[in-house]
Amino acid sequence: MLKVPQHQVAGHEAGIGKLGPLVDESGRFYKPLQGDERGANEVAFYSSLSTNSGIPEHIQRFFPTFYGTQLVEASDGSGSLPHLVLEDLALGHVNPSIMDIKIGSRTWAPEASEKYIQKCLKKDRESSSLSLGFRISGLQIYRSKELGFWKPGKKAAQKLSTEEVKLVLRRFVSSNTLNDLDLRPDCAFASTVYGGSTGILSQLLELKAWFEDQTIFHLYSCSILVIFEKELALKGKNPGAHIKLIDFAHVYEGRGVIDHNFLGGLCSLIKFISDILTAPSDCRIDISAKADQKNLTADNGVVADQKNLTTSKNGVVADQKNLTASDNVVADHKNLTV
Amino acid sequence: MLKVPQHQVAGHEAGIGKLGPLVDESGRFYKPLQGDERGANEVAFYSSLSTNSGIPEHIQRFFPTFYGTQLVEASDGSGSLPHLVLEDLALGHVNPSIMDIKIGSRTWAPEASEKYIQKCLKKDRESSSLSLGFRISGLQIYRSKELGFWKPGKKAAQKLSTEEVKLVLRRFVSSNTLNDLDLRPDCAFASTVYGGSTGILSQLLELKAWFEDQTIFHLYSCSILVIFEKELALKGKNPGAHIKLIDFAHVYEGRGVIDHNFLGGLCSLIKFISDILTAPSDCRIDISAKADQKNLTADNGVVADQKNLTTSKNGVVADQKNLTASDNVVADHKNLTV
Incomplete structure (x- = not known):
């Protein structure tokens, strides 16, 4: 079951009628894709990260792990929306x-x-x-x-x-x-x-x-x-x-x-x-x-x-x-x- | 005798009716003081430079030597104007x-x-x-x-x-x-x-x-x-x-x-x-x-x-x-x- 992150300190927060990120219990963080080019930009960036030879391993570790995108029930009740699936940085x-x-x-x-x-x-x-x-x-x-x-x-x-x-x-x-x-x-x-x-x-x-x-x-x-x-x-x-x-x-x-x-x-x-x-x-x-x-x-x-x-x-x-x-x-x- | 610098590459250039810096033959560069707070700022900065203990010697050498200010006949023919007197960096x-x-x-x-x-x-x-x-x-x-x-x-x-x-x-x-x-x-x-x-x-x-x-x-x-x-x-x-x-x-x-x-x-x-x-x-x-x-x-x-x-x-x-x-x-x- 997806829930509102417990330790979010900045950015849009999920709530009634409010679109925001969600987390599951396996340690994944679901960030709603912004509909305009911002969402596409962020997907493109994360997609290129792991294969970009210009980013050495000791720098790769500073980026959250990316698990692709997924259709998820949005936090604002607006139905199914594409989300970035990332590592939940608060896990553990x-x-x-x-x-x-x-x-x-x-x-x-x-x-x-x-x-x-x-x-x-x-x-x-x-x-x-x-x-x-x-x-x-x-x-x-x-x-x-x-x-x-x-x-x-x-x-x-x-x-x-x-x-x-x-x-x-x-x-x-x-x-x-x-x-x-x-x-x-x-x-x-x-x-x-x-x-x-x-x-x-x-x-x-x-x-x-x-x-x-x-x-x-x-x-x-x-x-x-x-x-x-x-x-x-x-x-x-x-x-x-x-x-x-x-x-x-x-x-x-x-x-x-x-x-x-x-x-x-x-x-x-x-x-x-x-x-x-x-x-x-x-x-x-x-x-x-x-x-x-x-x-x-x-x-x-x-x-x-x-x-x-x-x-x-x-x-x-x-x-x-x-x-x-x-x-x-x-x-x-x-x-x-x- | 003051003359127009030979090797100026940027900034206002002295000319007929144009206010710009001048040099003398002893290696000094005369920069007209801008009338507003910019002139005062630059004088204050240069004045504080040599006595500022926060600027180590190996950094001091990156600044032109400052010889105070002086009233000099301006290049634009407008008469005597205060100028910053600096080291002529093209000397030699x-x-x-x-x-x-x-x-x-x-x-x-x-x-x-x-x-x-x-x-x-x-x-x-x-x-x-x-x-x-x-x-x-x-x-x-x-x-x-x-x-x-x-x-x-x-x-x-x-x-x-x-x-x-x-x-x-x-x-x-x-x-x-x-x-x-x-x-x-x-x-x-x-x-x-x-x-x-x-x-x-x-x-x-x-x-x-x-x-x-x-x-x-x-x-x-x-x-x-x-x-x-x-x-x-x-x-x-x-x-x-x-x-x-x-x-x-x-x-x-x-x-x-x-x-x-x-x-x-x-x-x-x-x-x-x-x-x-x-x-x-x-x-x-x-x-x-x-x-x-x-x-x-x-x-x-x-x-x-x-x-x-x-x-x-x-x-x-x-x-x-x-x-x-x-x-x-x-x-x-x-x-x-x-």
Whole structure:
């Protein structure tokens, strides 16, 4: 039986009358094909991936496994629709901390339509994309069995200031996340999640080296998903920190040029992560920085998602969304309750 | 006595009624201060450069030496105007081959005025900036004593296609540049100009390493000047290949973020240069590439500048522009003759 993914942090969410991705119990993720050229683009991209000799094996692993397309009953009740069938990246995770980071200061290709360019440009300018070279499209940070996840609103996440992004990237790998407004994250897991020879930074650097050379694809509006299991880190075990590239509806041919837009944004993210590893205890947040936390406070709808916490099958409190008839939207959160 | 620079390849050129830079015989370059905030910005930037502890010595050398500002008789006859006094980068050169490469797919800062953003965005989209991450603002390639320089029109240079940029970057370091339409440049000087431990690529990589880390400045609409002396290379001597950063009227504070826009464009340029060093003999230009040379053919005004060739003092034919009363503009070239 298909159900709504438990750990989706960005993108369209399935709901009553809402088209969104679904998952099954065997570990497959069903993403509705967008009807226009975006759907066709994404299918073409995934289809070419595994056979593309220009993508070395150590880079292939950063892409979700692709199982073709399949007609599936759509989540919005509109009947059978073609879906991309992908690896469910949350499979095997109990309480994954996840960030969806859209890379690039520009989310549009030069070849795109004027209307689309203007729409994207507006969003790039309003969000942190233009200034930082990336924007956090959504995230969830596991706090505890009792509190579940800290999950800021997506609109707020996309507009984080530089200081706020620094704070969120620190909070993502901290143990003291019980208080939402904690401005002194301890970065307790920075070295095990971001650091080390197989950590996030190391993976980002592998990706960077490839992007410095590859002229096959330009990936616009593509995200890097960062995932790890905090409870494992708490127990001193390997938290399985890894990255995946997702969202390829706006992939274009490179035509002999590197993807300087993606690469620039990736380097910016790498610098933020490196700085945390260089000075994990450097949590100086001054008054002006505090004043700058406007997107991360409770009165901005940031913790709204936590109203929906329910007890999931395995007894762990999580942000399980139950697909039912009532559909009250609070801020930009889908407040699905039984 | 101040005179018009002999080897300017981009930017406003001094002429009758035209405000542009001047040089003196002691090796100083006088750049008229733009009256608005651009002039003030550039002065502030140069003033802060030498005392900025965030710029290591090996990076300082990529900036022209700054000698302050000075009131100088403007080239357009409008009287005394404040000028930036800089090192004349052409000093000591006899027949320098020069490229002015404006770095970044975006030449505007998020903080700029809406009017300025729209103007720049249009130019970035029309030129190669958006697709390549840089545009060649102008160049001159020394050919021989008899033929002087090959100097494509600036407008054409800015719109070069990917294939044309590849060709120009190869032609820049080739000995067989006598025929303008030669599509098989021999890259005879690639290893001595682009390659080696002190060559252009090595310098660009030093700059790249700094841009991966520095969050002090964001340089919009800034150029990398690439200079070398082909006659020295022809004689088997060190051609003195070096880069300089110029044009800082649109510098903004980095505010804790790397200049991902500059870095992305720089990486794109580095990839083009690396590819030439990896395969200097790889001059396959197929039919479609030939058809794509629209910006590099004689009927596009590209070689118009060569009509102006005169004999300079040292007997070497060069593109000396003589400042006189007649001022016929051919295409975008200033056709100044006696």
